[in-house]
Amino acid sequence: xxxxxxxxxxxxxxxxxxxxxxxxxxxxxxxxxxxxxxxxxxxxxxxxxxxxxxxxxxxxxxxxxxxxxxxxxxxxxxxxxxxxxxxxxxxxxxxxxxxxxxxxxxxxxxxxxxxxxxxxxxxxxxxxxxxxxxxxxxxxxxxxxxxxxxxxxxxxxxxxxxxxxxxxxxxxxxxxxxxxxxxxxxxxxxxxxxxxxxxxxxxxxxxxxxxxxxxxxxxxxxxxxxxxxxxxxxxxxxxxxxxxxxxxxxxxxxxxxxxxxxxxxxxxxxxxxxxxxxxxxxxxxxxxxxxxxxxxxxxxxxxxxxxxxxxxxxxxxxxxxxxxxxxxxxxxxxxxxxxxxxxxxxxxxxxxxxxxxxxxxxxxxxxxxxxxxxxxxxxxxxxxxxxxxxxxxxxxxxxxxxxxxxxxxxxxxxxxxxxxxxxxxxxxxxxxxxxxxxxxxxxxxxxxxxxxxxxxxxxxxxxxxxxxxxxxxxxxxxxxxxxxxxxxxxxxxxxxxxxxxxxxxxxxxxxxxxxxxxxxxxxxxxxxxxxxxxxxxxxxxxxxxxxxxxxxxxxxxxxxxxxxxxxxxxxxxxxxxxxxxxxxxxxxxxxxxxxxxxxxxxxxxxxxxxxxxxxxxxxxxxxxxxxxxxxxxxxxxxxxxxxxxxxxxxxxxxxxxxxxxxxxxxxxxxxxxxxxxxxxxxxxxxxxxxxxxxxxxxxxxxxxxxxxxxxxxxxxxxxxxxxxxxxxxxxxxxxxxxxxxxxxxxxxxxxxxxxxxxxxxxxxxxxxxxxxxxxxxxxxxxxxxxxxxxxxxxxxxxxxxxxxxxxxxxxxxxxxxxxxxxxxxxxxxxxxxxxxxxxxxxxxxxxxxxxxxxxxxxxxxxxxxxxxxxxxxxxxxxxxxxxxxxxxxxxxxx
Numbered sequence: 001x002x003x004x005x006x007x008x009x010x011x012x013x014x015x016x017x018x019x020x021x022x023x024x025x026x027x028x029x030x031x032x033x034x035x036x037x038x039x040x041x042x043x044x045x046x047x048x049x050x051x052x053x054x055x056x057x058x059x060x061x062x063x064x065x066x067x068x069x070x071x072x073x074x075x076x077x078x079x080x081x082x083x084x085x086x087x088x089x090x091x092x093x094x095x096x097x098x099x100x101x102x103x104x105x106x107x108x109x110x111x112x113x114x115x116x117x118x119x120x121x122x123x124x125x126x127x128x129x130x131x132x133x134x135x136x137x138x139x140x141x142x143x144x145x146x147x148x149x150x151x152x153x154x155x156x157x158x159x160x161x162x163x164x165x166x167x168x169x170x171x172x173x174x175x176x177x178x179x180x181x182x183x184x185x186x187x188x189x190x191x192x193x194x195x196x197x198x199x200x201x202x203x204x205x206x207x208x209x210x211x212x213x214x215x216x217x218x219x220x221x222x223x224x225x226x227x228x229x230x231x232x233x234x235x236x237x238x239x240x241x242x243x244x245x246x247x248x249x250x251x252x253x254x255x256x257x258x259x260x261x262x263x264x265x266x267x268x269x270x271x272x273x274x275x276x277x278x279x280x281x282x283x284x285x286x287x288x289x290x291x292x293x294x295x296x297x298x299x300x301x302x303x304x305x306x307x308x309x310x311x312x313x314x315x316x317x318x319x320x321x322x323x324x325x326x327x328x329x330x331x332x333x334x335x336x337x338x339x340x341x342x343x344x345x346x347x348x349x350x351x352x353x354x355x356x357x358x359x360x361x362x363x364x365x366x367x368x369x370x371x372x373x374x375x376x377x378x379x380x381x382x383x384x385x386x387x388x389x390x391x392x393x394x395x396x397x398x399x400x401x402x403x404x405x406x407x408x409x410x411x412x413x414x415x416x417x418x419x420x421x422x423x424x425x426x427x428x429x430x431x432x433x434x435x436x437x438x439x440x441x442x443x444x445x446x447x448x449x450x451x452x453x454x455x456x457x458x459x460x461x462x463x464x465x466x467x468x469x470x471x472x473x474x475x476x477x478x479x480x481x482x483x484x485x486x487x488x489x490x491x492x493x494x495x496x497x498x499x500x501x502x503x504x505x506x507x508x509x510x511x512x513x514x515x516x517x518x519x520x521x522x523x524x525x526x527x528x529x530x531x532x533x534x535x536x537x538x539x540x541x542x543x544x545x546x547x548x549x550x551x552x553x554x555x556x557x558x559x560x561x562x563x564x565x566x567x568x569x570x571x572x573x574x575x576x577x578x579x580x581x582x583x584x585x586x587x588x589x590x591x592x593x594x595x596x597x598x599x600x601x602x603x604x605x606x607x608x609x610x611x612x613x614x615x616x617x618x619x620x621x622x623x624x625x626x627x628x629x630x631x632x633x634x635x636x637x638x639x640x641x642x643x644x645x646x647x648x649x650x651x652x653x654x655x656x657x658x659x660x661x662x663x664x665x666x667x668x669x670x671x672x673x674x675x676x677x678x679x680x681x682x683x684x685x686x687x688x689x690x691x692x693x694x695x696x697x698x699x700x701x702x703x704x705x706x707x708x709x710x711x712x713x714x715x716x717x718x719x720x721x722x723x724x725x726x727x728x729x730x731x732x733x734x735x736x737x738x739x740x741x742x743x744x745x746x747x748x749x750x751x752x753x754x755x756x757x758x759x760x761x762x763x764x765x766x767x768x769x770x771x772x773x774x775x776x777x778x779x780x781x782x783x784x785x786x787x788x789x790x791x792x793x794x795x796x797x798x799x800x801x802x803x804x805x806x807x808x809x810x811x812x813x814x815x816x817x818x819x820x821x822x823x824x825x826x827x828x829x830x831x832x833x834x835x836x837x838x839x840x841x842x843x844x845x846x847x848x849x850x851x852x853x854x855x856x857x858x859x860x861x862x863x864x865x866x867x868x869x870x871x872x873x874x875x876x877x878x879x880x881x882x883x884x885x886x887x888x889x890x891x892x893x894x
Contacts, residue, residue, distance in 0.1 A: 100192040107185030109135045121175060121191055122147045135187070146170055159189065166194070174198050214351065217430050217441070223250070223316045227303075230254045230271065233313065242320065243290065263288040271314060274301035285321065296322045348444040354402055354429070354437040357381045357395065368416050369423070369444050390414075401427035402437045404717060409879045411447065413662055422448040464537040466516055467523035475536035475544045479595035481866070482534075482546055483588060483686050485811045485845060488788065493548040494555025494587050495598045497606040498526070498562060500541040501580040501614050506572075514572050518579065521572070525565045529558065542606075544599065551587040552619055559583040559617045582609050586620040594687035634683075635691050641675055642701055648674045649708055650871035653880060654723065654842060654864045657856040664852065664868060666880045668721025668755070671709035672871045673701065698727045699734060706740070710747040710754060712874055717882035721755050725787065728761035731769075737776045744780070751781030757808065759787050763798050774802055785842075789830065799837060806862075807834045811845025814865070818850055831858050 095102055101118025105111055111133045119126060122142055129138070139155060142148040147169055148155070158165035159179035167175045176194045181187050215222055221239040225232045235250040243250075245258065255264040255271075266286045274282035280303040287294050299318035306312045348366040352359050358381055362374040370377045370385055377385060382394045401408045407428045413420045424445040432438040462474035470478065482493055500522055507515040519541075526535045526543055534546040547558045563581055570577040584606025592598035601620040609618035641647055650672045655664035675683040692698040706724050713722035730736050744751055756777060763770040778784055785806035786798065799807070809830050816823035827843070834841040843855050846865030855863055874881065 100190050103135070103138070103189045103191075105135050105187045109187070111135065111138060112186070114138075118191055121173075121193060122169075135189075166198075213430065214439070214441070217428065221316075221318050224304075225254075225271075225314050225316065227275065227311050227314055230268070232258075260289045270299060270301060274303060274314060275311070277303070280305070295320055348423075350442045350444070352381075352398070352440050352442070354440055357383075357398070360439070366444070368446075369414055371416060397425075398427065398440055398442075402429050402440060404882065405429050405431065405437060406717065408882055411879065414444070421446055467520055467537050469523050469527075469543075470534070470536040472536065472538045472544075475534065475538060476595045476599065478534045478536070479546060479598060480684055480686065481811075481815075481845070481847075482548075483593070483595060483598075483684075485815050486548075486588060487593075487686065489810075489812050491548065491812070492551040492587055492589070493546055494551050494558075494585050495602040496545040496547065496555060496559055496562075497538070497584045497599070497602040498543040498545065498559075499582045499584075499606055499610065500543070500566070501582055502578065503541040506577055506579070510572070510575065510577075514575070514577070517572050518570060518577060521570050522566060522579065525568075526562060529561045529565045533558075544602075551590075552585065555585045555587065556617060556619075559585060563615065563617075580615045582606065582614050583617045584609050584620065585617065591620045593690065594684040596684060597687070634688065635695055635697075637677060637680075638675070638688050638691055638695075638697060641677070642697065642704065646676055646678070647701065647704065648676065648873070649705065649712065650674050651712075651874045651877060652864060652871040653869040653877060654721070654862055655868050657843070657852065657860045657863045659853055659856050660849070661852070661867060664856075664863060666720065666868070667862060668723060668753075669713075669874075669877070669881075670723040670725075670757070670864065670871075671705060671712075672725075673705050674871075693727060693729060696729060696733070698729045702727055702730045703739060707743050707747070710743050710749040713753060714747045714749040715883075718880075719750065719753055720881060721753055721783070722749070723755040723757050723785065725757045726762070728759065731758075731762050731773055732766075737773060737780070740777060740782065741780055744782075752783070755783040755785050755806065757785045757787040760798055763801075767801075771802055778803075788844075799833075799839075803837075804839055806840045806842055808864075809841065809843045809860075811865070814843050814845040814851055814855075815847070817854055818848075824854065827855070827860075828858050831860050835859065 095113065096116040098115060098117055101121050102113070102115045103111060103118055104113040111129065114129055116126075118124075119128075123145065124141070128141060136152055139148060139152055148167065150158070150165070150167070155165065155177075156179060159177045160181070164176050164178040167177060169175060173193055173195045176192045177189060178192075179187065179189045215234075216237040218236060219238055221242050222234075222236045223232055223239050224234040231252055231254050232250045235245075235247050239245075239250070240247055243258075250258065255267040258264075259267065266288060270282065270284055270286065273284070274280075282301045283299065285296060285298045287296055289295075297318045298321045299316065302315040302317075303311050304313050304315050343364045345363055346365065348369050349361070349363045350359060350366050350369070351361040358379055359377050362370060362377050364374060366377075367374055372385070382398070383391045385391070386394060397408070397410070407426060409424070409426045411422060411424050414423050424447045426443045428441045429437045430439040430441060462471055462477075463469065464471050479495065485491075486493060500519070503515055503518065506518050519537075523535070523537065523543070526545065530545055530547070533548075534544075536544045538544045545558065545562075547555050549555075562583065566579055566581045570579065584602050584604065586592060586598050586601035586605060588598055591601045605618040605620040609616045612618065651669040652672060653666045654668045654670060655666045658664040673685060673689070675685075675688050677683045689698070692701050702725075706726075709722050709724045713720070726736065730739075740754075740756070743749075744754065758774070762774070774784055783805040784802070785808055786804045787808045788810045789807045798804075807830065809827060813823045813826050813830075817827065818824075831841050840861040842862035842864060843851075843860050844864050846852055846855065846863040846867050848867060851865075852863060852867055869877065
């Protein structure tokens with residue numbers, strides 16, 4: 001700038017010199033022009049004075065003119081200089097206000113410009129920059145200040161590369177430096193703060209890894225391909241495992257480049273069908289060749305559209321159904337395979353972060369569960385979304401799944417905008433690289449309609465389609481329950497087989513439609529006469545009833561009432577119809593100890609009544625010799641059954657007493673023996689257990705039951721209780737303590753999970769010995785429960801002598817809840833007694849919601865009965881024990 005200023009100042013003297021020279025030249029010339037002849041200067045005094053004055057005046061004019069020109073030139077130069085200064089100030093201001101630092105050097109690498117942003121980035125002051133400072137000097141200054149870690153050569157080499165040099169500052173900032181050499185030998189270096197850009201880049205990489213990790217944990221085979229050329233753009237780990245291809249081998253290739261001609265043709269045909277499907281989805285099954293084997297796959301293909309609703313790519317999900325060709329489940333999993341993919345998964349999918357329980361992802365289907373838009377749910381927790389009661393339950397289930405680090409499947413109701421719906425929920429934990437739980441994937445499938453259908457089917461399986469009365473199977477179950485409730489109590493009940501007389505005549509005269517209507521009317525009168533007792537339709541014109549009370553008086557009285565009720569005239573389609581009944585009756589326990597025997601004996605009595613006369617009532621008369629022979633045969637069969645493995649275990653759930661079935665959390669199961677006879681079929685425990693007790697087979701059978709129950713319970717993912725009945729015979733014969741100890745060691749079951757149920761018979765035989773054995777068993781860590789409490793005579797003294805862990809109220813008291821106030825008073829007293837002794841109380845035989853609510857309100861700890869679940873193979877309760885299930889997905893493809 002000094003040089004420029006100097007040149008601008010010298011312009012005026014030069015102009016003045018030029019004007020003076022011009023004036024010197026013009027003046028003589030003018031004078032010469034005015035004279036007629038040349039006169040030497042020595043004769044100036046001879047000139048005309050007028051001429052001299054004219055010359056002087058002309059010179060003055062010319063000089064004034066020249067001075068004016070000089071002044072104009074000087075003013076122009078000053079304006080030019082001010083303009084240049086303003087231009088330089090503008091450029092300097094612009095450079096100083098850039099968002100990146102700029103340093104310029106000349107050909108000698110001397111710094112000729114350095115803007116304020118550069119100084120601000122590296123914490124330098126303007127005073128740190130001196131005249132003549134070079135690029136190496138400023139790099140050394142930065143190195144001294146701790147904001148440069150590279151050597152000069154490394155700095156210039158990397159900064160001059162296309163990608164530039166990233167410098168990490170001590171405060172965490174990242175600076176991108178780019179160095180450019182100018183044609184004149186100088187240079188320009190730019191310094192840009194890229195801290196935020198790098199942070200966004202890392203977040204993008206983390207999101208990509210999150211998506212890939214999520215999809216790799218989806219158990220179904222998932223792939224995606226371009227619609228234009230059919231080439232694959234993605235494949236998850238399950239896809240790699242199924243085909244034996246790595247992801248790199250798959251991506252970028254089409255079906256014909258990967259598979260055999262047959263498989264490729266099937267895949268391409270399915271792709272074409274999906275593209276023309278009206279709904280944008282296509283499901284089918286087809287065979288593919290995988291190596292040398294033929295595999296059947298079930299697939300679903302979804303045409304995924306972009307924001308402009310144009311087809312963009314084809315999503316393919318499939319599973320191998322060679323061994324299980326059933327499409328029984330909807331698409332159950334996938335976390336986030338781009339927003340478009342997640343939105344096209346036909347199940348509710350939610351992903352939450354384990355560390356704080358916040359929802360990271362929810363698809364559109366999940367909005368039904370969340371009762372809000374998924375965008376509003378992101379970042380919230382269950383406590384923010386659901387009411388406190390629901391949130392507490394959801395959080396507890398989430399924590400159980402995270403703790404298990406596996407998959408947990410369960411069904412539970414969820415409040416939605418359409419009301420309370422039943423959902424099948426699966427929870428799977430995704431672990432981080434360090435093996436710690438990172439994400440929780442939850443899928444929810446609405447199974448309300450399915451369960452209602454299953455409930456209707458179950459109802460149909462146990463009810464007559466015409467009269468809606470229980471059928472024979474249901475009647476036998478009810479009879480078995482009645483036997484279990486009355487067994488050992490001294491109570492009696494009668495089983496009536498009632499045959500409708502005159503039905504054939506009605507069918508023959510008026511037609512079967514009239515006969516069906518007659519059956520419906522008869523069923524109604526039977527129910528009215530039974531006053532809430534069990535009434536069932538056993539066959540076409542035969543009905544069964546159960547009546548308690550003193551027998552045979554109560555049974556005969558009911559049979560007479562039924563006869564009188566049926567004898568009244570029926571009006572069928574405006575026609576008067578008359579009918580009658582013939583009745584056979586057997587009595588428990590005198591005429592049979594099991595349901596089949598009682599029903600068969602009542603049937604035999606009915607047969608004899610028919611032989612005598614229609615409309616009569618016959619009471620079964622037992623044949624003792626025949627019964628003895630039958631029991632001997634059954635004893636021999638039972639001995640063989642134990643050796644041949646005909647016995648099996650059924651498991652009945654035990655739950656905490658809640659105000660509803662859903663609130664009654666399952667806490668354990670009771671193991672019950674079942675016998676499938678090769679000829680007789682299912683033999684009731686009420687029939688073969690007493691025989692085993694009397695013959696001593698119960699010792700061998702009990703050992704098998706205990707071992708199998710412990711082995712099964714040890715395999716459950718959930719540490720639920722397992723209850724096993726011990727017979728008094730097992731205490732009298734053999735080392736029951738040693739047996740329990742060895743089985744616990746053999747099966748690996750934690751002692752605290754085993755509950756041994758005993759009856760007072762254990763202590764009746766030999767009180768001191770039984771008490772000592774119970775104490776030794778309790779020392780092993782197992783729990784001891786008093787079964788059938790209230791059905792014996794000395795239970796209170798036993799409670800005083802031994803600290804039982806649990807008391808089980810006999811089902812005879814539970815079944816009468818709501819029928820008479822005495823049962824309610826007894827149950828209430830037992831609950832108070834048990835709690836006073838610091839013992840938990842479990843009620844057996846809970847069959848109605850009213851019974852459950854009563855027990856929950858009275859403070860009963862646990863319940864067991866058909867309301868919670870029937871005794872079934874443990875496979876029927878896989879979800880309750882936490883056993884992992886394979887998610888059945890209605891999808892698949894190549």
